[in-house]
Amino acid sequence: MGHAIPMEYYLIISALLFTIGIIGVMIRRNVIVVLMSLELILNAVNINFVTFSHYLGNMTGRVFSIFTMAVAAAEVAVALAIAVNLVRVRKTMEIDEIDTLKW
Numbered sequence: 001m002g003h004a005i006p007m008e009y010y011l012i013i014s015a016l017l018f019t020i021g022i023i024g025v026m027i028r029r030n031v032i033v034v035l036m037s038l039e040l041i042l043n044a045v046n047i048n049f050v051t052f053s054h055y056l057g058n059m060t061g062r063v064f065s066i067f068t069m070a071v072a073a074a075e076v077a078v079a080l081a082i083a084v085n086l087v088r089v090r091k092t093m094e095i096d097e098i099d100t101l102k103w
Contacts, residue, residue, distance in 0.1 A: 014047040017041075017047070025037045
């Protein structure tokens with residue numbers, strides 16, 4: 001089975017997305033930017049799952065990728081609800097200013 005694009009290209013793109021996501025989580029303090037960075041990390045993992053699934057010729061990676069997307073969708077829904085409540089109650093979106101769960 002011939003592959004038009006080498007596996008290394010997909011892995012490089014995945015590593016770049018993962019690195020950008022990790023840097024975004026560690027450096028940025030805004031809740032929305034941290035959530036977007038987490039999505040980048042999950043997308044990098046999905047690229048790896050699908051790449052290895054394709055190159056190994058099985059469906060396991062693709063199934064894991066679908067489960068990862070479902071978890072990411074649930075994470076976004078819950079996190080955005082929490083972010084909306086934070087803005088209403090604390091009047092801030094900065095992670096450093098949110099020190100307790102007590103409202």
